[in-house]
Amino acid sequence: MAKSHKFTHTHIEHHSDGSHTVHHVHQDGPAHDKKYAAADHDHMMDGMMDNTSAPNPGEAPPAAPAPGGPAAALAAPGGVPVPPPGA
Numbered sequence: 001m002a003k004s005h006k007f008t009h010t011h012i013e014h015h016s017d018g019s020h021t022v023h024h025v026h027q028d029g030p031a032h033d034k035k036y037a038a039a040d041h042d043h044m045m046d047g048m049m050d051n052t053s054a055p056n057p058g059e060a061p062p063a064a065p066a067p068g069g070p071a072a073a074l075a076a077p078g079g080v081p082v083p084p085p086g087a
Contacts, residue, residue: 004052004053004054005024005051005052005053006026006027006028006032007024007025007026007027007034007051007052008025008026008027009024009025010022010023010024010025010048010052011023011025012044018039018040018041019037019038019039019040020037020038020040020041020043020044021035021036021037021038022034022035022036022037022038022044022047022048023035024051024052034051
């Protein structure tokens with residue numbers, strides 16, 4: 001499987017309280033690095049997966065609503081729902 005990110009390496013600091021500091025180093029320089037705190041081992045692993053791999057099937061965020069769906073109706077001028085074309 002091809003690498004899906006542009007991080008070249010990752011530093012993890014393990015703290016005595018069980019928390020971690022994770023620093024992903026980006027190939028395009030420090031302005032693109034990602035650094036975050038993780039409360040425990042599970043959160044550290046979640047952050048690693050979120051930032052360095054594609055989601056497993058069923059883990060991807062929900063897709064955006066289709067055009068003309070409920071969100072489009074609420075965005076109509078004046079807040080008045082508009083029926084979809086052909087309705």
